[in-house]
Amino acid sequence: MVKAEGVHKSFGPAHILKGIDLEVSPREVFCLIGPSGSGKSTFLRCINHLEKINAGRLYVDGTLVGYRQSGDKLYELKEREVAAQRRGIGMVFQRFNLFPHMTALENVMEAPVQVKRESKAVARERAQRLLDRVGLGDKTGHYPSQLSGGQQQRVAIARALAMEPKLMLFDEPTSALDPELVGEVLDVMRDLAQDGMTMIVVTHEMGFAREVGDSLVFMDDGVVVESGHPREVLTNPQHERTKSFLSKVL
Numbered sequence: 001m002v003k004a005e006g007v008h009k010s011f012g013p014a015h016i017l018k019g020i021d022l023e024v025s026p027r028e029v030f031c032l033i034g035p036s037g038s039g040k041s042t043f044l045r046c047i048n049h050l051e052k053i054n055a056g057r058l059y060v061d062g063t064l065v066g067y068r069q070s071g072d073k074l075y076e077l078k079e080r081e082v083a084a085q086r087r088g089i090g091m092v093f094q095r096f097n098l099f100p101h102m103t104a105l106e107n108v109m110e111a112p113v114q115v116k117r118e119s120k121a122v123a124r125e126r127a128q129r130l131l132d133r134v135g136l137g138d139k140t141g142h143y144p145s146q147l148s149g150g151q152q153q154r155v156a157i158a159r160a161l162a163m164e165p166k167l168m169l170f171d172e173p174t175s176a177l178d179p180e181l182v183g184e185v186l187d188v189m190r191d192l193a194q195d196g197m198t199m200i201v202v203t204h205e206m207g208f209a210r211e212v213g214d215s216l217v218f219m220d221d222g223v224v225v226e227s228g229h230p231r232e233v234l235t236n237p238q239h240e241r242t243k244s245f246l247s248k249v250l
């Protein structure tokens with residue numbers, strides 16, 4: 001579903017991703033861990049067209065991200081083509097990024113109506129169903145300011161699902177939450193995993209990675225240091241850098 005081949009990304013002189021190679025299979029829950037500043041968010045943002053890579057190849061569902069290949073040459077996609085590629089990807093951020101002037105239901109309806117030009121009736125019906133699914137069927141008329149952080153993040157997940165993505169990216173979805181609200185968001189993510197959604201999850205929640213993850217990658221300083229089944233990497237890390245990181249977070 002996602003394939004990275006020698007992906008590099010720099011911001012000016014700062015070389016952040018230094019040749020990332022990895023592969024995420026369909027229906028896999030793929031967890032990405034690593035120290036602050038190691039490039040995890042940057043990698044997710046590259047997958048979702050929010051940043052452009054400088055070298056290498058990145059594929060989502062067999063399609064090259066952001067470029068069209070013709071012979072040996074790569075051509076940048078037009079804005080319209082990028083928008084079409086992005087529709088297949090849902091992203092959930094650390095800070096929920098909801099529209100403050102819209103109710104939960106309106107937040108979830110927004111993209112299908114604006115982007116897909118779906119009728120309001122169809123979008124509303126799906127939004128109601130998705131809010132039910134994340135346990136907020138009784139909060140559809142609430143504005144973000146009337147919801148807890150955990151509830152806002154669940155609305156954000158419903159909103160990402162409204163575009164019916166093939167792939168969901170989660171960028172530290174629980175880091176901005178009070179500890180007692182983390183579980184309700186992880187429960188929704190666990191449900192999604194059980195339904196077979198392909199998910200890439202940048203997280204500090206090692207319990208979630210161990211219980212729900214199918215694969216885990218430890219990234220440090222822009223490179224993949226170690227990867228494997230979460231239980232193996234977390235209980236029996238092979239590299240000193242992984243051991244040192246885990247000794248601080250476990």
Ligand SMILES: Nc1ncnc2c1ncn2[C@@H]1O[C@H](COP(=O)(O)OP(=O)(O)OP(=O)(O)O)[C@@H](O)[C@H]1O
Binds near residue numbers: 016034035038040041
């Ligand atoms: N738009 C940008 N311009 C310049 N530097 C950036 C930009 N985005 C990210 N960086 C830098 O890239 C590095 C990696 O950042 P990134 O957010 O990808 O790390 P991370 O592993 O997700 O860290 P954290 O766990 O703290 O979120 C950081 O040094 C950051 O300052």
